[in-house]
Amino acid sequence: MADYICSQCQKPIPDPDKNLWVCDACGNHSRLSWQQRLSVTADQGSFNEFDSGMKSCNPIDYPDYEKKVNELMKSCETGEAVVTGRCTIKGYSCVVGIMDSRFMMASMGSVVGEKITRAFEYATANKLPVIVFSASGGARMQEGIISLMQMAKTSGAVARHTRESQLYISVITDPTTGGVTASFATLGDIILAEPGVTLGFAGKRVIQDTIGAVLPDRFQTSEFVYEHGFVDAISHRRDMPEMIAKIIRLHGYKGGK
Numbered sequence: 001m002a003d004y005i006c007s008q009c010q011k012p013i014p015d016p017d018k019n020l021w022v023c024d025a026c027g028n029h030s031r032l033s034w035q036q037r038l039s040v041t042a043d044q045g046s047f048n049e050f051d052s053g054m055k056s057c058n059p060i061d062y063p064d065y066e067k068k069v070n071e072l073m074k075s076c077e078t079g080e081a082v083v084t085g086r087c088t089i090k091g092y093s094c095v096v097g098i099m100d101s102r103f104m105m106a107s108m109g110s111v112v113g114e115k116i117t118r119a120f121e122y123a124t125a126n127k128l129p130v131i132v133f134s135a136s137g138g139a140r141m142q143e144g145i146i147s148l149m150q151m152a153k154t155s156g157a158v159a160r161h162t163r164e165s166q167l168y169i170s171v172i173t174d175p176t177t178g179g180v181t182a183s184f185a186t187l188g189d190i191i192l193a194e195p196g197v198t199l200g201f202a203g204k205r206v207i208q209d210t211i212g213a214v215l216p217d218r219f220q221t222s223e224f225v226y227e228h229g230f231v232d233a234i235s236h237r238r239d240m241p242e243m244i245a246k247i248i249r250l251h252g253y254k255g256g257k
Contacts, residue, residue, distance in 0.1 A: 006030065008196075020237045029194045029237055031174055033076070034083040034100040037133055041241050042087040042096065049085040051118055056080065056111045062142040072103045081106040081136075084119040089131070090245035091257035095123040097132040101175075105137030108180050112140070113150025116184060120157035120168075129167035129248050134185035138178015151183040158187045167251045169244060172199050172222060172231065186230075190247055192240070193222035193231045 004016035008028035013019055020040050021030040032040070038047055055073070058065045073079055081103035086095050097119050099106040106112075116132070123130045139147040161168055170188025175198035182201055193199065200220035208215055218224040225231050235243050249256055 004030070022237055027195060029174065029196060031101050031135065033102060034078060034098045037098045037100075037173075038083075038087075038096075040237060041133075041244075042089055043091065047085050047087040047096075049083060050122065051084065051115050052079060054079055054111050054115060056109050056143070058142075059110070059146050060142075060144040062144075065142045068104070076100055076103045078103065080111045080115065081108070082112045082115050084115045086122070086128070088255070089241050089248070092129070092245050092248045092253055092255040094129045094131055094244075094248065095119050097130070099133060099135045099173075099180075101135045101137075104140060104142075106135050106180075107137050107140035107142075107147070107178075108150050108154075108183075109140035109143040109147050110150065113147075113153050116150075116154045117157040120154075120161045124157075124161045124164050124166055127164070127166060129169065129251065129253060130161065131169045131171060131244055132184060132188075133171045133173055134176045134180055135173045136176055136178060136180035136185070138180060148179065151179050154184040155187060158184050162189070167248065167253070169247055171240065171244075172197050174198055177201065177203070190233075191231050192243065193226065193234050194237060194240070195222060195234055197222040199225050199231070 004013045006013055006023035006028050007030060009026040011025040013023050021032060056069050082097055082099045084097045097116055120130055158168060168188045170185055170191045172193040176185050177200055198220055199222055204215055204219055222231060222234050226234050
C-alpha cells in the first residue's frame with residue numbers, strides 16, 4: 001500500500017492500515033472513516049447495522065441540501081453521518097455508534113439524532129453497553145431548529161439507559177464540538193479520548209473574542225481537558241479496544257475472549 005501523508009506534520013505514514021493511521025513521527029491520530037473505525041475496533045464480522053435505510057429530508061427547504069446529502073451517501077457509503085449497530089469488542093456484545101466527519105462534518109441533524117436515540121433504546125431493552133465514537137462540527141443548521149432538538153432527544157435516551165443501570169462509554173475523536181459536545185458526547189459514564197483531539201463547544205477564537213483574554217495554546221485539546229477532569233482517560237488507538245473491553249468487564253457484563 002502507498003504511504004499515507006500525515007495531515008499534521010506532512011510526513012508519510014507507511015502501511016497506514018497496519019499503523020492504524022497513526023503517525024510515528026508526531027503521534028497524530030488521523031481522522032477515520034466509519035469503515036476504518038469499525039475495522040480497528042470491532043471483532044471481525046461481528047457488526048450488524050441498525051437503520052441503514054434512514055435518510056434525511058429537507059425540513060426547512062434549504063437550497064441544494066438534498067443534493068448534497070445524496071452525493072455524500074455515495075462517497076461515504078452510508079446514509080448519514082453516524083453508523084449504528086450491534087457488534088462484539090474483544091468478545092463483549094455491545095451497541096456502537098460511529099460518527100464520520102466526511103459526512104457534512106458529522107453534523108447532527110434529525111437522522112443522526114434518531115439513529116443515536118434508537119441505538120440507546122435497543123441497548124437499554126437488551127441490557128447492553130453502548131460505545132459512541134463522537135466526531136462532529138455540531139448541530140446541522142441546514143435543518144434549523146430541528147437539529148437543535150436532537151440534543152434533548154439524545155440526552156433523554158442516555159438518561160433512560162443510565163436509569164436502567166446500563167453502561168455508556170463515550171469515546172471522543174477529532175474533532176468533537178458544538179451540540180454533540182453539549183449532549184450525548186459528554187454524558188458517558190466513562191469518557192475516553194484519543195490523543196490530540198479537539199474537544200469543546202464554541203471555537204477558541206469565538207471564546208477569546210467574547211471574554212477578551214488569550215487562551216492557552218493547548219486549550220480544547222484532549223490533553224488539556226483531561227488535566228482539568230473532563231475526560232477520564234486518553235488512549236492510543238491501538239489500545240482502545242482492550243480498554244473498552246476492560247471497562248465493560250469491570251461493569252459486570254458477560255462475554256470476552
